[in-house]
Amino acid sequence: xxxxxxxxxxxxxxxxxxxxxxxxxxxxxxxxxxxxxxxxxxxxxxxxxxxxxxxxxxxxxxxxxxxxxxxxxxxxx
Numbered sequence: 001x002x003x004x005x006x007x008x009x010x011x012x013x014x015x016x017x018x019x020x021x022x023x024x025x026x027x028x029x030x031x032x033x034x035x036x037x038x039x040x041x042x043x044x045x046x047x048x049x050x051x052x053x054x055x056x057x058x059x060x061x062x063x064x065x066x067x068x069x070x071x072x073x074x075x076x077x
Contacts, residue, residue: 001062010054017046
């Protein structure tokens with residue numbers, strides 16, 4: 001399932017992805033490995049959202065599986 005998002009908001013998702021990556025690195029340095037994994041996963045989801053919002057004007061809603069497999073996304077013409 002997807003929902004329409006203004007493509008100009010893609011940078012918001014990229015910023016979230018970068019912040020999550022920064023927090024994952026801090027967590028690794030502090031040996032908080034569970035938090036590092038959670039931050040890395042959230043960063044990857046936000047990075048995918050940034051790409052799909054930028055190129056398609058849509059992002060996954062519902063399960064994150066859609067974001068990874070691009071189910072529900074039309075192919076770019």
